[in-house]
Amino acid sequence: xxxxxxxxxxxxxxxxxxxxxxNGNYFMPLSKSDALLREINSLDRxxxxxxxxxxxxxxxPGQWTEAEILSNTQQDTSQAYRSFVCSLGWxxxxxxxxxxxxxxxxxxSDGKTCPYFFDEGIEVVFHDATLMPTDKNDIRQxxx
Numbered sequence: 001x002x003x004x005x006x007x008x009x010x011x012x013x014x015x016x017x018x019x020x021x022x023n024g025n026y027f028m029p030l031s032k033s034d035a036l037l038r039e040i041n042s043l044d045r046x047x048x049x050x051x052x053x054x055x056x057x058x059x060x061p062g063q064w065t066e067a068e069i070l071s072n073t074q075q076d077t078s079q080a081y082r083s084f085v086c087s088l089g090w091x092x093x094x095x096x097x098x099x100x101x102x103x104x105x106x107x108x109s110d111g112k113t114c115p116y117f118f119d120e121g122i123e124v125v126f127h128d129a130t131l132m133p134t135d136k137n138d139i140r141q142x143x144x
Contacts, residue, residue, distance in 0.1 A: 051102070070129055077130055089116045
């Protein structure tokens, strides 16, 4: 117990906690339990960086309705739009990519590729509706 108290006070001091202003117990030893081990395992599975998914939609000239906008394919877009999407990140193959894909399916039902960006603090996947398959039988394009 004395060693633990010394360790705790050193950690608190080194992290800038002022024990003189409180009772000094910022850190408490945890008792080993199944619940604690589950929580630690859960923390180990969490990503260290933030993950974000962003929808990208192309709205063509004269398009006003959701159905018109979501029915667009890459062939319907402008060169400016395609250049913009390319500038967001690099294309990754959904079937083989092991990083964050923001709940897109790997089986091709959400397209073959998507733009992706990564740096030391964030992973971003862009859900470009024009890269996703268009179902001509679904006017609302629910899967997009």
